Every structure is written in C-alpha cells, then in structure tokens.
Amino acid sequence: MNQLPDPWSFAFSSPTRIVFGDGTLSRASAAIPFDGPLLIVTGKSSALRSGHLDRLLAALHPRKTAVFSGISPNPRVHEVLLAAEIGRQINASAVIGLGGGSALDAAKATAAALAGANLSQLLLTDSPAPATTLPIIAIPTTAGTGSETSQAAILTDESSALKQGLRGPALTPHTAIVDPELTISLPDNIAAETGFDVFTHALESWVSSRASALTAFYSEFAIRTVLSQLPLLLNDRANPAPRRAMSLASLLMGWNLANASTCLPHRLQYPVGQRTDSSHPGGLAALYPAWMRRAAPLAPTPFSCIASLLGASSHLDAPDAVASWMHSIGMARHLHQFGLSSTDIPALTAAVRGNLATDPCDHSPDALAAIYSESL
Ligand SMILES: [Fe+2]
Numbered sequence: 001m002n003q004l005p006d007p008w009s010f011a012f013s014s015p016t017r018i019v020f021g022d023g024t025l026s027r028a029s030a031a032i033p034f035d036g037p038l039l040i041v042t043g044k045s046s047a048l049r050s051g052h053l054d055r056l057l058a059a060l061h062p063r064k065t066a067v068f069s070g071i072s073p074n075p076r077v078h079e080v081l082l083a084a085e086i087g088r089q090i091n092a093s094a095v096i097g098l099g100g101g102s103a104l105d106a107a108k109a110t111a112a113a114l115a116g117a118n119l120s121q122l123l124l125t126d127s128p129a130p131a132t133t134l135p136i137i138a139i140p141t142t143a144g145t146g147s148e149t150s151q152a153a154i155l156t157d158e159s160s161a162l163k164q165g166l167r168g169p170a171l172t173p174h175t176a177i178v179d180p181e182l183t184i185s186l187p188d189n190i191a192a193e194t195g196f197d198v199f200t201h202a203l204e205s206w207v208s209s210r211a212s213a214l215t216a217f218y219s220e221f222a223i224r225t226v227l228s229q230l231p232l233l234l235n236d237r238a239n240p241a242p243r244r245a246m247s248l249a250s251l252l253m254g255w256n257l258a259n260a261s262t263c264l265p266h267r268l269q270y271p272v273g274q275r276t277d278s279s280h281p282g283g284l285a286a287l288y289p290a291w292m293r294r295a296a297p298l299a300p301t302p303f304s305c306i307a308s309l310l311g312a313s314s315h316l317d318a319p320d321a322v323a324s325w326m327h328s329i330g331m332a333r334h335l336h337q338f339g340l341s342s343t344d345i346p347a348l349t350a351a352v353r354g355n356l357a358t359d360p361c362d363h364s365p366d367a368l369a370a371i372y373s374e375s376l
Pocket residue numbers: 145197200201266280
C-alpha cells in the first residue's frame with residue numbers, strides 16, 4: 001500500500017513580488033524594475049473599454065511600450081505568436097499581462113515564445129518553459145484565476161486541437177500588481193464566475209494529494225473568504241472590503257495552484273472549453289456536483305469545513321450545500337447548456353490530459369465518462 005504524503009513535510013515556492021492595493025495601477029512604472037521596452041498583452045476589448053489600458057499606458061509614460069490587444073477568452077497559440085512578433089520588433093525587456101486569466105496566460109506564453117520556445121511542442125510534452133523566458137508582470141483585472149502568482153498558462157493549439165497547460169517556474173510572474181479597484185468594472189456574471197474559480201482552486205488544492213499544511217491553511221482562508229465575501233461583492237460592487245478580500249484570495253490560490261495543483265474538475269474542464277469555447281468557471285460549475293459527490297467521502301476535512309460554513313450537518317452533505325450556494329450566485333450549470341450531449345462523452349474523455357493522480361477519486365476512463373454523463 002502506498003504511503004500517504006505527509007502534509008507537514010513540504011517545499012513551498014512563492015517567488016512573485018506582490019504589489020497590492022487600491023490605486024497600484026497608477027504606480028505601475030515604479031513597480032516594474034526593467035529598463036527596456038515593455039510589451040503589453042491584453043484582451044480584445046475589456047481593458048480598452050474599461051480604461052485600464054489607457055491608465056496603464058499613462059502610468060508607464062514616457063517609457064517605450066507596445067500593445068498587443070488580440071487575445072481571445074480561450075487564448076490561442078497563433079495569437080501568442082502575433083504578440084511575440086511585436087515583442088521582437090521592439091526588443092521587449094519584459095511582458096506585461098493586463099486582464100483576466102486569458103491575458104495573463106497569453107503574456108506568460110508570449111514571454112516564453114520570445115525566449116525561442118516552440119509552444120506547440122511544449123504543449124505536447126511535460127517539458128518546462130525555458131529558463132530564459134522574459135520577465136512577466138501580471139496585472140489582473142479579475143479576482144479569480146490565480147494566474148498572477150501561478151506557474152501555468154493554459155493555451156489552445158488549433159493545429160493539434162488541444163487545450164493544455166504550459167508550465168514551469170520561469171512562467172511565474174516576476175511581479176504581480178494587484179489593484180482591487182480594477183475589478184469594480186467587471187460585469188456581474190464575470191465577477192461570479194471568477195469568484196467561483198477561486199473557490200474551486202481552494203477546494204481542489206485542499207483535496208489534492210499534493211496539499212501541504214501551508215496550502216491547506218490558505219485553502220481554508222480562501223473558502224471562508226469566497227463564501228462570505230463573494231455574495232457581498234455581487235450585491236454591492238462599490239464596497240471595497242469584499243473586493244480586496246477576493247483579490248487577496250485569488251493570488252493566494254495562485255500559490256496553491258503552483259504548489260498543490262488541482263484535481264479532476266480542472267482536468268475535465270479543459271476538453272469542454274476546447275470543444276465548446278465555454279468559459280473555464282462555467283465548465284467547472286457544470287462538473288462540480290458530480291465530482292463533489294465522489295470526493296466528499298474521500299476528503300472529510302475540506303468538506304467538513306465547507307459543511308460548517310454553509311450550515312450543513314456533515315461532510316457528506318456539503319456537495320448539496322455547495323450546489324445550492326452555486327445556484328444562489330448564479331453559477332448552476334449543465335454541460336448540455338454548452339451544446340454537449342452523450343455522443344460527445346467518448347471524445348471528451350479521450351481528450352483529458354495531465355496529472356489525474358492528485359485526485360483521490362477513481363480516474364479510470366469509465367469513471368471520467370461517468371462524471372461527464374452526470375454533468376450533462
Ligand atoms: Fe481554475
């Protein structure tokens with residue numbers, strides 16, 4: 001019988017320098033210790049519409065900058081290669097990601113591409129991004145993905161039809177400028193989705209076989225924060241306290257992603273997102289009830305914590321309590337809402353990649369297919 005990992009024996013890495021606080025975007029220049037030209041990678045519209053990009057450019061003036069604003073919600077390799085081309089033209093010294101997880105992930109991949117990485121090849125292997133990857137500055141405009149402190153970038157490669165993670169210590173941002181004021185302009189549905197993503201990172205990194213005493217401590221804080229603060233944030237976006245708390249929980253969970261990883265829902269969501277272009281938290285929400293029913297009996301500590309916070313009687317009742325809470329914040333989803341049906345399950349199951357062994361649940365192909373089937 002395998003020895004269970006000891007949560008009190010661990011290594012933990014959190015190399016990102018955090019610059020946190022309302023208004024930090026306006027002081028971005030002082031927080032970026034690189035002299036040369038800066039490439040800004042952002043999404044197609046929201047950073048422009050919200051004025052965040054203009055504020056960043058004003059903060060960086062008169063430094064030499066170039067902007068690539070062509071990143072999709074599920075970023076593509078070809079978009080990253082276009083961004084890298086602009087980075088080469090200006091001889092960028094660092095890459096700034098401004099936006100949600102997609103923009104931050106695309107900035108990381110751009111920094112790797114500028115170091116000569118072949119992204120399509122890297123996505124097919126477990127090889128880490130090159131150590132010569134350019135420094136990355138993460139400026140999140142949502143509170144959710146944890147990409148601002150994690151060492152992963154999720155990309156879709158159209159040539160291989162794969163949605164997969166690019167990983168490695170070199171992808172960990174050098175600096176994260178976390179300005180909770182930037183999340184004021186988020187639409188309600190995005191605030192709910194990204195907040196739910198924080199919850200999933202907290203729960204899965206706690207259930208994970210790679211959880212340590214330290215990541216479990218952060219998970220418990222993040223779960224308490226999301227359950228108590230996200231409803232307040234959705235109720236009143238002008239209230240600074242829940243905004244700050246959610247931004248803090250998001251970056252803590254980036255550390256947990258890097259140090260304890262996630263479980264089956266994150267592995268199962270990638271094929272859903274790749275096939276349907278549905279959002280990452282939306283896919284997770286559809287998969288969560290079926291996964292939680294399997295995980296709760298095997299992970300009594302995290303699910304007991306959730307049960308007590310939601311007023312359920314035991315860890316076995318926590319999945320139903322979480323499902324009700326998801327409904328209350330508008331996060332109840334089913335895979336059929338993304339156009340999927342039972343005929344898609346074999347292809348979805350075959351497309352699942354990554355380390356499944358962090359999850360205590362059965363992860364045989366039949367078990368994965370059963371989770372997809374129950375999530376329809
Ligand atoms: Fe996630």
